[in-house]
Amino acid sequence: MDNIYINSSLAILFLPLLAFTIQIFIGKRLPRQGDWVSISAILFTLLLAGYMFISMLAQYDPNFRYESSFTWMDLGDFKIRLGFLVDNITIIMLLVVALISSCTHIFSIKYLDGDIRYSRYYAYLGLFTFSMNGIVLANNLVSMYIFWELVGVSSYLLIGHWFEKESAANAAKKAFLTNRVGDIGFFIGIMTVFTAVGSFAFTDIFEGVALGSIEGATLTFAGICLFAGAMGKSSQFPLHIWLPDAMEGPTPVSALMHAATMVAAGVYLSVRLFPLMTPDALTFIAYIGGFTAFFAATIALTQNDIKKVLAYSTVSQLGYMILAVGTGVYTAAFFHLLTHAMFKANLFYGSGSVIHSMHHALHKKHDHDTDPQDMRNMGGFKEKMPITFWSMTISTLAIAGVPFFSGFLSKDAILGGTLSFAQNHPQHFLLPIFGFGAAAMTAFYMFRMIFMTFYGPSKMPEIYDDIHESPREMTGPLVLLGTLSIFVFYTLPYFNPFSTHGWFTDLIVAKDSFVPGNISAHEIAEHAHHAHMPAMILSLSVAGIGILLAGLMYLKKILSADTWAKNSGPLYKLSLNKFYFDENYDRFLYQPLMKFADKVAYFDWELYDKYFINGFGKVTSWLSNISGKFDYEGIDQGLVDGVGRSAKNVGHSLRNIQTGRIQNYILYVLAGAILMIIIQAV
Amino acid sequence: MSELAFWLVAAITVVSAGMVVFSGQLIYSAIALLFTLLGVAGLYIFLWADFMAGIQVMVYIGGILVLIIFGIMLTHKIESVKISQTNVQRKIGAFVVAVFLLFLASSLGSAPWFQMVTTEPSETVSTVGKLLMTKYLLPFEVASILLLGSLIGAAMLSRKEG
């Protein structure tokens, strides 16, 4: 049994890598640019992951856990062992990654049809899937970090897929660098933990925490540092700036990486490391998550680019998950990760489908200036693209937290946890406000998007006739994921749409934190249970208000969005311009750094080297001039009778000894010999 | 008696050597050199080196000195027998050499020389010959190659078209 897990994990990990290698080296020469290689590899992965998932369900053991590791390096005392950790969380994540990745592979067949770097694209998808699976399977911080960065680089490559566009190249670089900032924190955290515990494996670390080899402020520091990695990858405030820009990448990539899996890696990490977080670290995490959820939602309210709305929505939803980790209901966080992966990926595919058809319609009209992603150019697509419309609507209902859909369950669990946390710690009253506020806004901006895109009259009638439903390769994933946004898939074998109770809650059970003195998982669950009812009522009502407002503004046009925007004054502008984060980072971090670097380089090259170092040379040559003069006038003239004539400089004075007359030389030799005899005698 | 002879020979050697160096005319120097070489040959006899004395006379006087005189004649017009020669750096040279000689002499005088007492051999030729053919065979051959080389070299150098 164990062997099957290890073998399928290995296969799941390395099949995409194999596909990557094949694609990179010979992809271009294969028929159809080799997309079938990647697709069959990923489908096989999906099969294996599905098999693991089913066997997990068959086993139905919440404590299932299998670990296997090997020695990677061994220097005597310093050892690193890498390995796999397979438990229920891993298996679910593997399935999510395999599923969304497969969808993306299939979706991309048509979406990137005719792209000049088609095979390259599939290669990078393979690399990404490989590294993402690596993160999921890691049982230690080292391999986690390794794959963490590899995910970053595949994201870099995929965002920069259309590198001819300046903005895409910039976005790629920005994504990588912003992630690196988080990764540095992650790395410092790893070092802190390793220094205290002496091992990188999760089990050893938790044991060390339980034994108290690392505690107090150090542990908090380590926890926050490790969380910094998650902040970068999951795009949490203040490192959220890269994710919206990352939408420069092809839309299927956004669905796979920047919505469903890669950005969820931060949440996954936080879930994995939850047991070592101290209360202080958790509070920090909760505030970061809560604020991000709220803050990103406010930006999403005003965006007009369909992908930007989704991007900020993703940031906001990730904030939810982080908030859940911070408030202790980390199983809810993972649950939301799961449901969010499905509906958010679906939303991105839907937007991809819309953009694709917009793009083709514009292309037909030879219009290359109009932005195919701007919702102000859409409208009324409902009849033209019914499949896209329906699947997107289902997902929107899910993300808005409407009952009978998956998002309701997970969001409700998070909000319940947050509410109970605030009940126990009234000083943290802001957290539920963030949570519910964001929920209201989510409902609003998501429906705003649906209404602007699919309802009302077309805003560009000239292209309206050319809008068509996308081909089957694209609608297939839409239908599949739309279906998966319905609640039953997560509550089986039960059918209560208002309770999360089901296979997920049975298999993923919160465990006690290893930090001595922390509140126990049981207590958290108890509190959350009590807060369940009020949270549900509250969340339903705020979601209803959000949807209602969106309907009034964008569907019925009873309320004017423009008037509201005007009335809100500078707030609207702030939101539209994303609170000027990019500009300020540019002005206060990036530009000064570049200037500083220029100054340093100038100092190094023009001042330090030219004056200080070369100054040594000048001083030396001056000194040698003096000594040369002394040599010439003092010694040379006195010793060599009449040989020295007028000499211009030091170089010449030396030359005077070099008469070229062998007899002079013999004389010198003789004089030298005498000198030596004298020295010897003395 | 032989003591007196020794000092006489020594005196001839040293004085004529002085003339070699100090004489203003090249041809006189050459003739003084003849006496020096003869004196050295005499000293060899006092040193029981009869064979060496013979060689000294034959090679040096018969060979090298003749060669030198030929050289002088070849490089100067025959009518100008008074071939004058000048010296350079005379004073400083004399001073340095004198100091050098002083040191040399003082160290020679102060050194505790060890002398073995031996009887005079009847002749040395056979011993030298045996040594040359056995122990010093390799240097002997090398010397012959050197001679050959210098022979060819000298011939090459003094050809008209160098």
Add this chain to the structure above:
Amino acid sequence: MDQLVNYLYISAILFSLGLFGVITRRNGIAVLMGVELILNAANINFVAFSRFGGMNVSGHVFSLFVIVLAAAEAAVALAIIITIYNSMQTVNVDDASRLKH
């Protein structure tokens, strides 16, 4: 005449005189004669040490080689001097040194 040191004195004087000649003479042939003096001084030493070191004939062999060398050296040196004279009409060593090429 039975004192080693006497021979050494003579040899030292000969050597110094030869050296002086080598240093001061401008005429190449005269320099050569100085060299011969130096070589002779060395030969005297060889033979003298041989005589007072137990009549070891190796010293004689050495001075024999020196004589051979001297002969070779004289031949070559004179050849050079004559060549120089033929091309420059001088036998002064310092003149020759100044006329490189």
Add this chain to the structure above:
Amino acid sequence: MESNLLSLLVWLPVLGLLGIALIPRHRTKEIKWMAALATGIQLVLAIVLWSKFDPSDAGMQFVERADWIPSFNISYILGVDGLSLPMVILTALLCFIGVFVSWKIDHAVKGYFALFLLLDTGIMGVFVSMDFFLFYIFWEVMLLPMYFLIGIWGGPQREYAAIKFFLYTLFGSVLMLIGILGLYFTCGQTFDIQVLIQNAPEMLSGVMWWGMSAIKVIWVLLFIGFAIKVPVFPFHTWLPLAHVEAPTAISVLLAGILLKLGVYGILRLNYGLMPDGVWWFAGALAFLGLINVVWGGLCALAQTDLKKLVAYSSINHMGYSLIGMAAVIAAGSANGANTTAAQAGLAGAVFQMFNHGTISAMLFILVGVIYDRAHHREINGFGGLASQMPIYTGITALAFFAGLGLPGFSGFISEAMCFIGAFPVFKGIVIASTVGILLNAAYFLWAFQRIFFGKLNDKYSDLAEINSRELFTVIPLAIITVILGVYPAPFLNLVKSTLNLIIEMVASGSPIAGM
């Protein structure tokens, strides 16, 4: 054969040099192949050496010993251990590759390859000589061909660069010579490094010169000598200049091997002979490492000349090595006898120097490739090359990612080990220098974007793709980088017993009392 393996390794290039001397100067093809042959055989010998090396033995192996100048106790002693073996292999490999990199040299070919081989001998000699005097001789032998190689075959400012390099290094070696003599006269008048390692720690302790501890004086003298080669921060300005002006192959050797001589020297001599001095200097070493990392990173960020950028990145990368070296003192009892950290740090430092050898060599070769085609290296002057030269772009991306310490490449592992090792002892410095990781990524990615991304510059629409000879020079290095990045154990197993010996020695030392 076996016992003379090292001599053969060292003198083989000289044999090749003699061979080249016999070839008429206009037969450039034969000259090049002769050089390739000599370095190729050398590479094979290095691999043979590797296969016969016993990694479990911490001491010297393949020792050769002969008297040289017995009156001064100078001998000809050669030997390798885990510290020098990787460097020997790297030298052989890079010299072999260097010959092919210089294939396009077109003037004074004979002199170039003759000097190249002489340089090869010098470098190889430094790594294997176990006699201090011999070490110094080889050290100087290396200097001279370098001077001419930069000064004759270099770029527009070649003479200035060459003389600067020469004077800098000469300055260092003079100080080193003084240090060597100091050691010689204090420690029993011997130059034998193994004997010195045995005796020096004891014989030096307590010796005072002019009121200063002899250990400190010698340490500083030797350190400056080596620091110039590394180069450590205040002595670094020759490097960008020399790199920029030197021909590609020489840059490769300069960055790939010559910089390593500094680290090697510090580890072999400063650490080996004066373990007490390590205690005194480790803090400064880590701090200098920090400055190297940050300073090099910032300077690289500001560069517009690609080669200069790579040159500054070398300064940045060697900083990691210094930090890792400083970690050794974690093993001392004063620091809780944390041998785990010490092993990580020291192995990281050595691994980093090897990796920098392969990675920076790759970078310089790639810079050379583009320079050969476009005849300039101005980063802003390119743009969009990715669509014109996809293979070149791919390889460069690989090299850049390796350079910025991406996991999966060997550079990551060594950097991480340096940091992990140094963290327990120098928390602040390590945290500050992690900024370097960011700078690293920033300058590489920014340069990459400016050269390869965006719209293709019309000027370069007929730029030729990287050719197979150039690929041949890069691919082996790339393969090594990737293999060691995925599985570093083969390298680490090679060095670990020697390094553990060094750690033991240092751990047994103690901070110097008094001045």
